[in-house]
Amino acid sequence: MKIGELSERTGLPASRIRFYETSGLIPAADRAPNGYRDYDASMIERLRMIDLAKSLGFSLEEISGLMATSPGERPSCETVSAALEEKLTAIDAHMKQLRETRRRVESTLRYLKENPGAENHADVSRIRF
Amino acid sequence: MKIGELSERTGLPASRIRFYETSGLIPAADRAPNGYRDYDASMIERLRMIDLAKSLGFSLEEISGLMATSPGERPSCETVSAALEEKLTAIDAHMKQLRETRRRVESTLRYLKENPGAENHADVSRIRF
DNA sequence: CTTGACCTTAAACCATGGTTTAAGGTTTAG
DNA sequence: CTAAACCTTAAACCATGGTTTAAGGTCAAG
DSSP states (O other), rough: OOOOHHHHHHHHHHHHHHHHHHTTTSOEEEOOTSEEEOOOOOHHHHHHHHHHHHHHTTOOOHHHHHHHSSTOOOOOOHHHOOOOOOHHHOOOOOOOOHHHHHHHHHHHHHHHOTTTTTTTTHHHOOOOO | HHHHHHHHHHHHHHHHHHHHHHHHOOOOOOOOOOOEEEEOTTTHHHOOOOOHHHHOOOOHHHHHHHSSSSTTOOHHHHHHHHHHHHHHHHHHHHHHHHHHHHHHHHHHHHHHHOOOEEEEEEEETTOOO
């Protein structure tokens, strides 16, 4: 399979697939005699897997670390589970941070509604959280 | 006040203050005869204001847009309130997205616990959300 | 008069996740 | 045979928010 077909079947642009290769996220592709990259059908699943992990909030570096155990080997179920648990914790921390920011935005908003004359920097910076 | 003192009083590195200037977020500073930037005390509040806005989730471009009404003028209370309301909405959308991702991570985790043999890409990519 | 602390600039560099472009080789249909 | 469609590479570019570096000017103390 040439890169164009792999691109169509995964929905990822060919440029991104090449980028993943140069980034070391996927191994260097086999080459046809004309120099074109030649992919195995298994690469479809592998790219979908990467896309799934990305949509779950994993960075390319994290994905790279998860994929790359011994060459040819697959990450163990436990390794992936542990990464997912960590990701849950990270999401929870992110949500907590977001809630705190939301609270601070609301507090600022409240201050402005209660003090409609506060139009300069000094006034606004007087807000305390 | 030279940039070093402004830096100390705001807690922002001088490099960042210069960057804000070249980015157009703050106006070009007055210069002392020796060419050094010379700041007015009001810049302390202005930078603190920027830092506050940043901590509330505003990008430098958003802050720039909010600060820059007519030169010398301050954004109206209504303009700022509207921006804060929009930011609340954006935060809510972000949190919703984060909850959805969390749900998908948990779902994946559940799948792995229920199917401990699923060690290859094809297996994992078979997960449905 | 020299040393150190402070200031200046432009330009390069960092991370993240790519896309775009330029210049060219290959292949396939008509 | 030619044109379109596909492939190759390296390098530049994008956004975001800066920091770091190099090469130099200025200023205060001793």
